[in-house]
Amino acid sequence: MFITYVSSFCRKFFIESWLIFSHTQRSYVIIMSPKFEAEGKVIEIDHNKCDGDGNCVDVCPGSVFVLEGGKSTAPNIAECTECCACVSGCPQEAIKHSSC
DSSP states (O other), X not given: OEEEEOSSSOEEEEETTXXXXXXXXXXXXXXXXXXXXXXXXXEEXXXXXXXXXXXXXXXXXXXOOEEETTEEEOTTGGGOOOOOHHHHHOTTOOEEETTO
């Protein structure tokens, strides 16, 4: 685990692809942005923005996306054709793709 102390009230913890941000001693905001990587392709989904409407699942021709726990995931990233339909099809702008 890599810990960076920004101030006595502000700490950032980096654990794999998850960022947990502590703003004060007692209130926490959890920012979950899992990254999915394969064959030089990277898809990052901001789960704070994702509302689980499934647009990415519907527009993706490669069946890359799956809804899990009400949030989008990209377990089949190896099937990605890099068409960027997921990025343009997400009304919440929760998806970042290395090719788009």
